[in-house]
Amino acid sequence: xxxxxxxxxxxxxxxxxxxxxxxxxxxxxxxxxxxxxxxxxxxxxxxxxxxxxxxxxxxxxxxxxxxxxxxxxxxxxxxxxxxxxxxxxxxxxxxxxxxxxxxxxxxxxxxxxxxxxxxxxxxxxxxxxxxxxxxxxxxxxxxxxxxxxxxxxxxxxxxxxxxxxxxxxxxxxxxxxxxxxxxxxxxxxxxxxxxxxxxxxxxxxxxxxxxxxxxxxxxxxxxxxxxxxxxxxxxxxxxxxxxxxxxxxxxxxxxxxxxxxxxxxxxxxxxxxxxxxxxxxxxxxxxxxxxxxxxxxxxxxxxxxxxxxxxxxxxxxxxxxxxxxxxxxxxxxxxxxxxx
Amino acid sequence: xxxxxxxxxxxxxxxxxxxxxxxxxxxxxxxxxxxxxxxxxxxxxxxxxxxxxxxxxxxxxxxxxxxxxxxxxxxxxxxxxxxxxxxxxxxxxxxxxxxxxxxxxxxxxxxxxxxxxxxxxxxxxxxxxxxxxxxxxxxxxxxxxxxxxxxxxxxxxxxxxxxxxxxxxxxxxxxxxxxxxxxxxxxxxxxxxxxxxxxxxxxxxxxxxxxxxxxxxxxxxxxxxxxxxxxxxxxxxxxxxxxxxxxxxxxxxxxxxxxxxxxxxxxxxxxxxxxxxxxxxxxxxxxxxxxxxxxxxxxxxxxxxxxxxxxxxxxxx
Numbered sequence: 001x002x003x004x005x006x007x008x009x010x011x012x013x014x015x016x017x018x019x020x021x022x023x024x025x026x027x028x029x030x031x032x033x034x035x036x037x038x039x040x041x042x043x044x045x046x047x048x049x050x051x052x053x054x055x056x057x058x059x060x061x062x063x064x065x066x067x068x069x070x071x072x073x074x075x076x077x078x079x080x081x082x083x084x085x086x087x088x089x090x091x092x093x094x095x096x097x098x099x100x101x102x103x104x105x106x107x108x109x110x111x112x113x114x115x116x117x118x119x120x121x122x123x124x125x126x127x128x129x130x131x132x133x134x135x136x137x138x139x140x141x142x143x144x145x146x147x148x149x150x151x152x153x154x155x156x157x158x159x160x161x162x163x164x165x166x167x168x169x170x171x172x173x174x175x176x177x178x179x180x181x182x183x184x185x186x187x188x189x190x191x192x193x194x195x196x197x198x199x200x201x202x203x204x205x206x207x208x209x210x211x212x213x214x215x216x217x218x219x220x221x222x223x224x225x226x227x228x229x230x231x232x233x234x235x236x237x238x239x240x241x242x243x244x245x246x247x248x249x250x251x252x253x254x255x256x257x258x259x260x261x262x263x264x265x266x267x268x269x270x271x272x273x274x275x276x277x278x279x280x281x282x283x284x285x286x287x288x289x290x291x292x293x294x295x296x297x298x299x300x301x302x303x304x305x306x307x308x309x310x311x312x313x314x315x316x317x318x319x320x321x322x323x324x325x326x327x328x329x330x331x332x333x334x335x336x337x338x339x340x
Numbered sequence: 341x342x343x344x345x346x347x348x349x350x351x352x353x354x355x356x357x358x359x360x361x362x363x364x365x366x367x368x369x370x371x372x373x374x375x376x377x378x379x380x381x382x383x384x385x386x387x388x389x390x391x392x393x394x395x396x397x398x399x400x401x402x403x404x405x406x407x408x409x410x411x412x413x414x415x416x417x418x419x420x421x422x423x424x425x426x427x428x429x430x431x432x433x434x435x436x437x438x439x440x441x442x443x444x445x446x447x448x449x450x451x452x453x454x455x456x457x458x459x460x461x462x463x464x465x466x467x468x469x470x471x472x473x474x475x476x477x478x479x480x481x482x483x484x485x486x487x488x489x490x491x492x493x494x495x496x497x498x499x500x501x502x503x504x505x506x507x508x509x510x511x512x513x514x515x516x517x518x519x520x521x522x523x524x525x526x527x528x529x530x531x532x533x534x535x536x537x538x539x540x541x542x543x544x545x546x547x548x549x550x551x552x553x554x555x556x557x558x559x560x561x562x563x564x565x566x567x568x569x570x571x572x573x574x575x576x577x578x579x580x581x582x583x584x585x586x587x588x589x590x591x592x593x594x595x596x597x598x599x600x601x602x603x604x605x606x607x608x609x610x611x612x613x614x615x616x617x618x619x620x621x622x623x624x625x626x627x628x629x630x631x632x633x634x635x636x637x638x639x640x641x642x643x644x645x646x647x648x649x650x651x652x653x654x655x656x657x
Contacts, residue, residue, distance in 0.1 A: 056560055058556065058559055058560060062464075062465075086562075087562045087563075087564065088562065089562070090559070090560055090561065090562035091560060091561035091562035091563075092562055095560070095561075096557075096560040098553055098556065098557060098560075100553060103552060103553040103554060104553040104554055104556075104557045105554055105557065106554040106557075106558070106572050106575075106576070107554070107576065107650075107651075107652070108575050108576055108649060108650060108651060109571075109572070109575075117561070117563065117567075117571075118561045118562075118563075121561060121562050121563050121564075122562060153651045153652075155651075155652055166557075169561065
């Protein structure tokens with residue numbers, strides 16, 4: 001892996017729940033190399049968005065806090081930065097794109113004003129130059145007649161257009177790390193492909209690192225160099241994208257992959273579904289967090305917590321790999337998961 | 341934008357006619373006409389009564405009476421007061437100024453107090469500060485205006501003696517300074533009453549706005565927190581606050597009636613009370629029409645403020 005831009009070590013984020021403190025992210029570690037894309041995958045509530053909010057230190061103090069760990073960005077711990085230093089980093093060094101651009105953009109402000117205020121928050125330039133830069137940014141993300149669009153309000157743009165504006169805004173200060181939280185979930189499929197292509201292009205030209213948060217394995221396959229699968233606040237599998245797709249180790253990852261419809265298998269079998277749902281954060285099983293839904297769960301899984309085992313650089317949190325041996329037990333998932 | 345304003349003004353015209361119809365027919369249904377007062381006079385003969393009736397146009401059908409009244413209204417003639425025998429229009433206009441000064445001053449003051457307090461409460465909800473401000477505004481809103489007014493008079497005019505008890509000017513000194521001194525207590529009285537509802541609304545809509553995605557976006561862009569709150573938060577939160585203000589306009593005039601009475605402020609309210617006591621129908625109707633027109637105008641103004649705040653409204657209507 002290339003030089004690390006950001007390294008998260010043992011991140012722990014807690015929220016004040018109804019029945020006391022709940023740990024939404026429980027000791028997650030990962031890193032993103034320069035110019036690389038890390039895909040973070042998981043179901044809703046697995047802690048993937050909380051992870052990104054923790055990196056920017058945007059967890060509202062009233063509801064929760066980062067309780068432990070380190071977030072090293074270019075070697076410096078973001079958790080030790082002052083609020084003022086964080087403001088300089090937000091939008092400037094680390095920028096973020098959110099899922100829903102309709103609610104993510106301020107409805108009563110023109111697109112131009114929102115872009116310009118971002119640019120001017122981090123660059124000492126006058127209004128005119130900032131507007132010029134905003135126009136260039138819209139052009140860069142492929143919005144036709146940008147000067148005209150700048151004067152429009154978010155509701156006057158289409159969903160794809162708005163998401164392009166969000167990306168333009170995120171990239172307007174040449175951020176080194178782009179955190180994209182479900183950037184294409186709210187878009188229809190053709191627009192999705194365009195936005196992903198745009199992000200891939202920008203990554204190539206600007207050498208931006210991307211943290212792509214999604215529940216969509218297809219998007220990850222399209223974009224990611226590395227993949228981290230999260231389940232109930234913990235990483236369960238973490239490796240380069242090729243290994244994860246070719247040779248998924250964790251029963252949860254296998255389940256996720258088996259539940260994607262595939263065109264190259266024309267049999268009429270039903271799609272695989274992972275039974276049950278994610279356990280409540282304040283009601284976690286004692287042992288492995290996935291044991292309640294795991295088709296391969298043994299008695300031990302219910303009692304003991306598995307560690308994160310390294311299988312030749314491929315990390316997985318499952319007792320099956322305790323001795324570091326890569327096994328394949330794909331029969332339970334309907335299809336053989338090692339076929340491509 | 342201009343098109344929108346013209347549209348709003350055009351819609352206001354039929355509303356105004358509706359108001360005049362209601363005012364006129366409700367008044368004509370009310371018991372007690374000036375004739376009854378004359379009837380009490382033992383010297384009045386039946387012929388006198390009939391002559392007066394014809395002179396006042398009371399022998400005509402109500403519709404004709406209304407149309408004649410309306411015609412006069414558009415010529416700026418609201419009739420003659422039964423009580424003072426002066427033209428109603430002059431009496432009303434003379435009193436309109438002080439009422440507008442009082443209501444506008446207290447509205448502006450209420451907004452200036454309630455909106456910042458509401459923002460602070462919303463920013464730190466369920467904090468001691470939030471409880472204190474909500475508690476105080478609740479007390480203010482549930483205390484009758486006349487009582488607050490009397491307490492203010494007792495404390496500031498009687499005990500401390502720094503402010504006048506009532507009236508609009510010190511006798512003979514019609515200066516701005518004197519007027520402002522007289523304005524303080526009635527204005528505060530109305531403000532105490534109004535702050536609560538504006539504060540609650542600001543707090544509520546600001547809290548809602550704080551959980552919106554675009555606030556998170558604004559923070560993620562690295563903006564100053566104050567800018568996030570004011571530029572991104574307040575602008576959006578103000579839209580429902582303006583709604584509350586527009587519904588408050590009629591009550592402002594209503595509250596002014598009581599406050600003016602307590603502080604003998606020479607506004608429409610005190611004229612209204614005098615006129616009702618002496619069954620001075622032309623004056624009552626005149627005041628009602630003028631207040632209705634003021635409320636209508638206030639609603640048009642809030643509509644315009646709306647469209648400035650919310651770009652979606654600007655184009656959809």
